[in-house]
Amino acid sequence: MSETRVPRRRPAGEKPADGLREEAPHFHGHRQRLRDRFLEAGEAALADYELLELVLYRAIPRRDVKPLAKALIARFGSFSEVAAARPERLREIDGLGEAAICEIKLMEASARRLARGALQKRTVLGSFMDVIDYCRTAMAYAEREEFRILFLDKRNALIADEVQGVGTVDHTPVYPREVVRRALELGSSALILAHNHPSGDPTPSTADIRMTLDIIAIAQPFGIAVHDHLIVGRNGHSSLKGLKFI
Known part of the structure; x- marks a missing residue:
């Protein structure tokens, strides 16, 4: 009966014999x-x-x-x-x-942290493209709608950035009074609203416009301005202020 030979396991650190060089994957x-x-x-x-x-x-x-x-x-x-x-x-x-x-x-x-850092170093309204870049980075490719608010102070510097709600693929419940209540808690003088459209099309809906106008109407008596409402998607962005809806 022939003897079965078991290959010798090479100790750690021992180099392979000449001609048996091991190759990396x-x-x-x-x-x-x-x-x-x-x-x-x-x-x-x-x-x-x-x-x-x-x-x-x-x-x-x-x-x-x-x-x-x-x-x-x-x-x-x-x-x-x-x-x-x-x-x-x-x-x-x-x-x-x-x-x-x-x-x-x-x-x-x-x-997200890099994009947010760009906003925190300067006044938000003085770097509008940074706002767009941040919102697109944070939300444009999300699979569900998110409603985000940038809370600003009197110098339009960023106080806080908060997601106020996450919804379905085409709807997020937003409560205008809660938006204004949170602004008062933070001592915010102005807001930029933002949300995403997972469909990719950033065109504002009638509901988007109506909700924005409701927030403006409730915020105005408290001296809180709504600078813009941005809608972002894979295919670009839209600004309700730029479209003259506000």
Whole structure:
């Protein structure tokens, strides 16, 4: 009977014998090339799925994540929509664990914090595009409607930024008296209202306009101004002030 030989397990730190050099997995070189391209040319040089690969590397170090990144883009539509997806929806993707979901949501939180920081360093009305950028970063790709209020002081500096309600895919209940009550609690002199349209179309509805006018009517006797109501979506934004509805 011939003897069965069990391959010897090489002790940690021992180098392989000559001619038996171990090679790194094929995707390691791909990862380094992506990192180099990102650092040299910036995010514009990478496709959505490639940028997502860089995010996933930290959570999944020992697996080729390109197929996973492409599956995420195929399911949600874009890098931004992946970042905005709710954790329960991300869990539906085969092979995406909790560590990777945490990295994705951390990325989204970082983007919001950066956009908010740009507002906090200057007067809001003096940096209107920063307001638009922040609202789009915070809400444009959300799957449900969110109603957000930026509370401003007498110098139009940001006091607080709060989500007052989260609704369905096409409706969020808003109570004008509660909006004004919260402004009085914070000592706010002015407001910018904002909400998203998950459909992607930022065109204001009749209900959007009516609700804005109701808030203005209740706030006015208290000396609280409503500077604008912004509606954001994947396809752009609209301003009720710019459209001359207020």
